[in-house]
Amino acid sequence: MKPDRSPTEFETLVYQVVRRIPKGRVSTYGAVAKLAGRGTARSVGSALARNPFAPEVPCHRVVRADGSLGGFNGETEGPEMVKKTRLLKSEGVEIQSGRIDLSRFGA
DNA sequence: GTTGTGACGGGTC
DNA sequence: CGACCCGCCACAA
Numbered sequence: 001m002k003p004d005r006s007p008t009e010f011e012t013l014v015y016q017v018v019r020r021i022p023k024g025r026v027s028t029y030g031a032v033a034k035l036a037g038r039g040t041a042r043s044v045g046s047a048l049a050r051n052p053f054a055p056e057v058p059c060h061r062v063v064r065a066d067g068s069l070g071g072f073n074g075e076t077e078g079p080e081m082v083k084k085t086r087l088l089k090s091e092g093v094e095i096q097s098g099r100i101d102l103s104r105f106g107a
Numbered sequence: 108g109t110t111g112t113g114a115c116g117g118g119t120c
Numbered sequence: 121c122g123a124c125c126c127g128c129c130a131c132a133a
Contacts, residue, residue, distance in 0.1 A: 010130065029115055033129085041115035043129040049114045050131090064115065071114030 004052060010039060014047040015057045023058075024092030026100055028065045041065070048072075060084055061091075067099040 007015070017035045021027050029041035029048075036044070048059045049071070064070045073084050089095055094104075 005132090008131075033115090039130065040128050042113070042127090043115090043131085045114045046112090046130060047114090051114090059114075062114080066116085069114095073114090 005050075007047075007050070007052060010036075010043065011047040011050065013038065014044050015051060015053055018048065018051075018057045018059060018062055019053075021058055021061045025105060026061045026063050026088075026093055026102070027105075028063060028102065029070075030065050032062060045071070060088055061093075063100050063102075065102075067102050069095075069098065069100070 013036050014032060017032050018027070029044045033040050033044045039047075044062075048057070048062060051057050051059050060069075060072055062070070069085070069088075085095055085098075088100075094101055
């Protein structure tokens with residue numbers, strides 16, 4: 001296990017932005033960075049990677065700009081990843097060939 | 108203060 | 121389509 005640390009102000013800001021993402025809607029790292037008004041997709045990804053509020057902050061609703069899911073399941077090709085994908089789909093997010101149709105959300 | 112890394116993005120080959 | 125490179129910002133050592 002990796003030692004957790006207190007989230008910085010920037011990270012907290014990212015969590016609050018991601019937290020208000022409605023169900024059935026997905027957002028991108030770049031969009032979150034823009035809404036946060038600070039940082040870029042790189043920093044947002046780093047913040048979500050250390051997200052201590054896993055169930056509270058729907059980090060799984062944040063995907064890459066190209067529609068790919070991202071690292072929260074990228075390496076985990078095991079059965080657990082399929083579960084997350086299915087959960088996302090359950091919320092109303094259609095995933096085709098491992099990609100999400102961002103055109104539906106205008107992102 | 109400097110260096111390296113990362114759940115990214117856009118462009119190029 | 122995929123693979124590769126560079127640039128971006130925040131964080132840890």
